[in-house]
């Protein structure tokens with residue numbers, strides 16, 4: 614079968630891991646790399662046994678290369694949307710790191726372009742979708758193990774790395790908002806866990822300026838999401854500081870509950886109870902002695918590492934390639950993950966307007982808000 618040809622963009626911390634995953638596959642060929650730091654680009658290419666001659670110094674070289682099927686965007690946040698839009702306009706599939714966009718008008722354009730070009734495969738890397746604990750949680754919720762969910766809390770708190778050349782993350786024009794810088798992972802987890810239960814209908818958020826570091830954009834968000842089944846979701850988001858990585862989950866329903874705590878020893882990280890499957894008793898599924906027959910496999914991953922290598926990178930890469938090969942849309946395409954991004958835009962609006970914002974987002978109102 615013909616190899617899928619990739620134009621890769623940005624081989625920093627995350628990009629170099631993804632490039633490595635791609636080069637480990639035999640169904641793709643990375644034919645071009647656009648990286649503005651030539652020294653790093655050359656070094657990374659060497660480390661994965663690719664020729665330095667595939668390094669290009671102009672993004673247009675990727676866009677105008679007729680051989681390239683898909684563009685892989687791991688550049689800093691503010692470049693994702695314009696690079697994605699340019700690629701989609703010439704019919705190339707797009708893998709985008711999150712966030713999809715840092716400017717609202719660009720986000721709308723991405724959605725419009727995908728809708729107008731149904732053959733294009735797009736993907737936004739909400740990587741926790743691939744975590745096996747999250748997959749189990751989604752499954753348990755959809756099977757009704759916790760009954761009707763009434764309350765769900767998912768946190769995303771850790772100090773984003775701003776050292777060395779990652780200092781761009783302090784700059785609002787490049788990073789965009791803090792929700793797009795990682796808090797959106799928690800929102801994606803919540804939306805997928807709740808998918809079988811209800812749709813989000815409104816957002817109320819507050820935010821706080823940097824307390825510890827020098828983020829231009831407010832790095833602390835508290836986001837309350839209402840669902841049409843009556844449930845309320847809550848997300849504590851903080852990329853300003855932390856003590857390790859906090860992806861705390863607390864889900865409560867009419868028939869059970871589920872708690873995940875990042876910063877304790879593995880057998881105690883996850884506990885749940887269900888009137889349907891545990892006789893209403895709390896069990897720890899990562900603890901064989903405690904869980905008995907309900908124990909989860911040893912290779913079950915949990916979403917509590919800031920380390921991208923441990924964050925299911927191979928699954929995300931494989932999923933996108935499979936979507937192209939099978940001509941199927943990803944649940945994380947720009948359009949299919951639209952609501953996750955809209956919650957981010959709505960939270961920014963709500964925090965400034967000091968009032969709830971309804972979902973789906975009214976694009977005209979949002980355009981007015983963000984362009985004023």
Ligand SMILES: NC(=O)c1ccc[n+]([C@@H]2O[C@H](COP(=O)([O-])OP(=O)(O)OC[C@H]3O[C@@H](n4cnc5c(N)ncnc54)[C@H](O)[C@@H]3O)[C@@H](O)[C@H]2O)c1
Nearest residue numbers: 623624625626627628650687688689690692710711738740
């Ligand atoms: N999904 C996840 O869990 C996850 C985790 C980490 C990072 N990310 C995302 O990956 C992206 C990169 O983050 P990082 O931490 O690897 O940053 P980084 O600074 O380590 O890497 C960015 C790279 O892009 C290059 N670059 C700068 N401007 C560019 C441009 N205009 N076009 C192409 N390349 C350019 C830089 O030279 C650098 O090599 C960010 O958007 C970030 O949000 C996602």
